[in-house]
Amino acid sequence: MKLFRTRQGIMLEERGAFSRLPGTDWDNLINDGDSLHKARGVTPCLAPTPAELLAPIGNQEVWAAGVTYYRSRDARMEESKDAGGGDFYAKVYEAERPELFFKAPPYRVVGPDAPVRIRRDAKWNVPEPELTLAINSRGAIIGYTIGNDMSSRDIEGENPLYLPQAKVYDGSCALGPCVYLTHEPLPPDTKIDLAIRRDGAVIFSGDTTLRSIKRSFSELVAYLYRETSFPQGCLLMTGTGIVPPTDFTLQRADDITIRIDGIGELCNRVE
Numbered sequence: 001m002k003l004f005r006t007r008q009g010i011m012l013e014e015r016g017a018f019s020r021l022p023g024t025d026w027d028n029l030i031n032d033g034d035s036l037h038k039a040r041g042v043t044p045c046l047a048p049t050p051a052e053l054l055a056p057i058g059n060q061e062v063w064a065a066g067v068t069y070y071r072s073r074d075a076r077m078e079e080s081k082d083a084g085g086g087d088f089y090a091k092v093y094e095a096e097r098p099e100l101f102f103k104a105p106p107y108r109v110v111g112p113d114a115p116v117r118i119r120r121d122a123k124w125n126v127p128e129p130e131l132t133l134a135i136n137s138r139g140a141i142i143g144y145t146i147g148n149d150m151s152s153r154d155i156e157g158e159n160p161l162y163l164p165q166a167k168v169y170d171g172s173c174a175l176g177p178c179v180y181l182t183h184e185p186l187p188p189d190t191k192i193d194l195a196i197r198r199d200g201a202v203i204f205s206g207d208t209t210l211r212s213i214k215r216s217f218s219e220l221v222a223y224l225y226r227e228t229s230f231p232q233g234c235l236l237m238t239g240t241g242i243v244p245p246t247d248f249t250l251q252r253a254d255d256i257t258i259r260i261d262g263i264g265e266l267c268n269r270v271e
Helices: 026-031 033-039 072-084 085-094 152-157 160-167 217-224
Strands: 001-005 009-014 017-019 044-046 060-068 100-103 128-136 141-149 174-182 193-198 201-207 233-237 255-260 262-269
Touching: 060 141, 072 255, 100 160, 100 217, 128 193, 128 217, 141 217, 141 233, 141 255, 141 262, 152 160, 174 262, 217 233
Parallel strands: 060 233
Antiparallel strands: 001 009, 001 174, 009 017, 017 044, 060 100, 128 141, 128 233, 141 174, 193 201, 193 255, 255 262
16 A cells, blocks of 8 residues: 555555545554554545655654665765765674664655755765655554655765764755555565656666665664654655765756655656
């Protein structure tokens, strides 16, 4: 099943059939399985258009995990070596404790076809395509969505302590198009694709699979919830294994498309 948040309300897709869930609350659906069961199939409707879709988030915070793929480890070491921070990332990759950081409150999250932003005070900006976990208030993974963790690599590379400024700003987080609801883990060969277009032409593309991620999702969630409560649940980006080369940076009007098997596509234009 897939749960969509739209301008006309909440929609559910089940076996290709769409229904509208009038009078339902996103946070209740995420955190109460009984509410979702009772609401299923209430009002049949047509599939939402891309223009109708909103980010699949209510009052949840968005957090992110870093250095979970070997490719990300190498990229972080490379960008921060001049600042003397390269070894930090190698140690995080091998450490028992994962890197977890706050990414966005709901009001900073954009949905499908909404603009993401690059910082005006940064010169080296990239998207980071990430499978994102939808987690309820009890710490159970109830589904998955697609996330774009927009990042300013030059700011983080200048000093690892600048990571919040490189990662947390208006328009730095996109989610969508839905939450794929399942209690089953996604297959290891689940593919993540990234394509960046400029003036209609693909200027960068890459892909990876979940097989390349080092840490288990249950491990990441356990650390995140260890001493922190999330009364409305949480969304956790799980890291990226696709990193453009060092001579690449986003420009305004670039189009970013992230596709993950079983979930769909998240498309955003850079503003």
